Amino acid sequence: MNTASQEQTKKGKNTYTFEEFLQKRQSLDWYRDEPYLQQAMKHFTGTEFESVHHAVLSFSPAVSLKWNRLAEQNARPEVRPYMLHYDAFNNRIDRIVRPMDLHQLEKEVFGEGLFSGKTAPWESFVKRMLIHQLGEAGVACPLTCTIGLIALLEEYPNQEHPELQKILQHTKEGLEGDFAIGAQFMSEMQGGSDLPTNVLEAVPDGKNYRLYGNKFFCSVAHADYSVVTAKITGSDKISTFIVPSWLPGDKENEKRNGYQVNRIKWKMGTAELPTGEIQYNGALAYPVGPEGKGIAVAVGIVLTLSRLEIGIACAGFMLRAAREAKLYGDFRTVFGKKVKDYPLSASTLKRIENAAERTTAGAFKIYDLFLKLDRPLNPGIPKDQPIELRKQLFNLRELVLLQKICATNEGAEVLRDAISVFGGHGVMEEFSSLPRIFRDVVVNEQWEGPRNLLLTQIYRDIQRVADWYSPADFVESVLQGASQETIEEYAEKLTNLMQKPVCGDVSEESIEAAEEWDAFCDGFYKVYQTVALQEIHTEAK
Known part of the structure; x- marks a missing residue:
């Protein structure tokens, strides 16, 4: 009996195979084979399109193939990060142990110099949207936090602290080929997003400070540098600081800068990302930004960029979900017909594709406004600016918040729908990355302010x-570009909602108003996305 016959005997009569689907999925280039993403980029990048297009074409194979394989390997539960608190000689080292594949992925991703002055903003934007299609993968949140740290250092250069200039160089341009990673540690046990309740103490030490106390939720715990909020001794106002994880010469000896990592959190998603609890015992910290203005600085710069990045991530998540659901729907045959040929399945696939395209369009349009406003990251909206500029800055602020809550909410729905297209295989972790990305998007919904907090913030901002x-x-x-009827409808709704007790004491009336407000924000932002989508499709025609 020949080999083929022997294999047939082992399988019995079942000769079914997934090879056709797997080969198509593995051969896809996430940029080259995504015409819509190219259309969106062409519309918004204008004269920069050709240069950005060629740069992304060269970049895309790495993220689509090699980095995707590394991300899948790093997601396995047996290689999740863990703590090694002491070395063999009883020295406290607090080593965060991560798999070598993750170190490799991190080195290659950061080695691209995505924040370097040599990389055009639109090029970085599209490359990051592709990287986000990996899911968290242990690199998405570190990228996001590093963006915020760089922006903070650029906004507030401080000649009294030459160390900060070196940190900026290390994170933005790299030092001898090594690109540093940033983090932001703000949450404390008693407060979470409520930064005014911070009690971490910054004790003056010459021109620097020493930190004492605890931060309870610290993602990117393995970072080289972190943005930390604390109260200077004798003050009830928050200030911001940059804290190196190791002082010069200490990283090789695993001697941390006056703090301990108590433990690594066990999270439902972003599992490859070490999120820790940190105890500061005199860590050296460099002040950055105006003293006592830490909340405005943190929210206006660091958190704004994080929220903006979450919107970009959601676009990436949905593009991947739409692509893989469509591919499987065209492959899988059930009861004699392909999945895509059933009206209910076709409806689901259409809904997923529309959401992915809308979300991508919205992310591009917001980033376009961000770039046009030229360094719009401010702790508040300057009152001395021309009124039209103030209005555009306000628009950007609210759109970033709306995108964050709406894209993450819809992202979870889209990922769940995409998983359903796969049937039982949809929940198999080794069959598809969608279950992992679903958990990541749910975690992203909580990062940088959960939905109700940001809904409240938007309402109060408009008031x-x-x-x-x-x-x-x-x-x-x-909503410029929408129909006049739509604009008038939403203008009337918003004007009326501003007179209702959305943020009042709990009552039947205020609960009803809160529900109206929640629904309004989703509907309002979807109109904005739809306008952006129509702009892209109109140009493509």
Whole structure:
């Protein structure tokens, strides 16, 4: 009996194979084979398109193939990060043990110099959207946090602390080929997003400070540098600091800068990312930004960029979900027909594709506004700016918040729908990356302020500026390009909602108003996305 016959005997009568699906999935280039992403980029990058297009074409094979394989290997539960608190000689080292594949992925991703002055902003944007298609993968959150740290150092250069210039160089351009990783440690046990309740103490030490106390939720715990919020001794105001994880010469000896990593959190998603609890015992810290303005600085710069990046990530998540669901729907045959040929399945696939395209369009349009406003990261909106510029800065602020809550919420729905297209195989972790990315998007929904917190913030923001920017004017400005009927409908809804007790005491009336507000924000942002989507499709025609 020949080999083929022997194999047939082992299988019996079942000759079914997934090879066709696997070969197509593995051969896909996430940029080259994604015409819509190229259309979106062409519309928004304008004259830069050709240079960005060629740069991304060269970049895309690595993320689509090699980095994707590394991400899948790093996601296995047996290689999750863990702590090694002491070395063999009883020295406290707090080594965060991560797999070598993750070190390799991290080195290659950061080695691209995505934040370097040599990389055009649109090129970095599209490359990051592709990287986000890996899911968290142990690199997405570190990239996000590093962006915020760089922006903070660029916004507040400090000649009194030459160390900060070296940190900026290390994170942005690299030092001798090594690119440093940033983090942001703000949450404490009693407060979470409530930064005013921070009690971490910064004790003056010459021109520097020493930190004492605890941070309870610290993602990218393995970072080289972190942005930390604390109260200077004798003050009830928050300030911001940059804290190196190791002082010069100490990293090789695993001697940390006056702090301990108590443990690594066990999370439902972003499992490859070490999130720790940190105890500061006199860590050397460099002040950055105005003293006592730490909340405005943290929110206006660091958290704004993180929230912006989460929107980009959601676009990446959904593009991948749409691509893989469509591929499987075209491959799998059930009850004599392909999955895609059933009306309910076709409807699901269409809904996934529309959400992915809308979310991508919205992310591009917001980033376009971000670039056009030129360094719009401010702790608050400057009152001395021209009124039209103030309005655009306000639009950007609210759009970043709306994108964060709406894209993560819809992202979870899209990932769940995409998983359903795969049937039982959809929940098999080795069959598809979608279950892992689903958990990641749910975690992203909680990062940098959960939904209800940001819904409250948006409502209060619009109330606060009503004397110089009416709700109706805000709607008309943001939804420019929508039909006049749609603009008038949402302007009326928002004007009415501003008179309701959305943020009042709990009552039947306030609960109903809160539900209306929640629904309004989703609907309003989807109109914005749809306008962006129509712009892209119109140009493509």
